[in-house]
Amino acid sequence: MSRAQDLRQTIEDEIVEGRLALGARLDEVQLAARFGVSRTPIREALLQLAVSGLVETKPRRGTIVSSPEPHNLVAMFETMAEIEAACGRLAARRLGPSDRDALEAALAACAAASDDCEAYYAENYVFHGLIYRASRNAFLAEQALTLHRRLAPYRRLQLRVRQRLPQSLAEHRAIVEAILVGDDALAADRLRSHVLVQGDRFADLVAGLRAPDAA
Numbered sequence: 001m002s003r004a005q006d007l008r009q010t011i012e013d014e015i016v017e018g019r020l021a022l023g024a025r026l027d028e029v030q031l032a033a034r035f036g037v038s039r040t041p042i043r044e045a046l047l048q049l050a051v052s053g054l055v056e057t058k059p060r061r062g063t064i065v066s067s068p069e070p071h072n073l074v075a076m077f078e079t080m081a082e083i084e085a086a087c088g089r090l091a092a093r094r095l096g097p098s099d100r101d102a103l104e105a106a107l108a109a110c111a112a113a114s115d116d117c118e119a120y121y122a123e124n125y126v127f128h129g130l131i132y133r134a135s136r137n138a139f140l141a142e143q144a145l146t147l148h149r150r151l152a153p154y155r156r157l158q159l160r161v162r163q164r165l166p167q168s169l170a171e172h173r174a175i176v177e178a179i180l181v182g183d184d185a186l187a188a189d190r191l192r193s194h195v196l197v198q199g200d201r202f203a204d205l206v207a208g209l210r211a212p213d214a215a
Helices: 003-016 028-035 039-052 070-094 097-112 117-134 138-159 164-180 184-195 199-210
Strands: 055-058 062-065
Touching: 003 028, 003 039, 003 138, 028 039, 039 055, 070 117, 070 138, 070 164, 070 184, 097 117, 097 164, 117 138, 117 164, 138 164, 164 184
Parallel strands: none
Antiparallel strands: 055 062
16 A cells, blocks of 8 residues: 555544544645655545545635535435445345344444444444445445445434434344345335435534534
């Protein structure tokens, strides 16, 4: 892995994990000093992140952590919902014994972390990744994981909404139930509903984007 790729991964992880806030400015000089490198690998890393959509360049502001307009955010969540539905459908058809054990363990880990937003998000990431893997479609799983990471800052914000953690856990249980009994249509429907951001949930998410420090 080149230095630029290594830096891209580090900065991406900080965005996904919420250590770099939505809308935060990414100054090349400051980043170069922080990582002890020249501006060239920093510039290359930011260009790679721009291709993935995690950062964008704004007039008079430079490079910032992306904070998309509400209609674009809706479009991304709609796409994510359909991709996850496809993963769930295939997982229900193709689930192996090791997948079953891993999925049940991931659900238990989510339950154990359900009183801590950040801990729950970490287990949630594992939970969804296991469903992608259980689809037995490597290309689909790769696309799902890429978009999941792209939406990670917003999925994390959702979990801060009042009562969202217990609701999310209940949805996880229903998803696992459908996958384990092999009901592919039900698994797809439950994952689609789980990921879609609608009504009050979307209003709360947009409010969090406008005032991230208060979320």
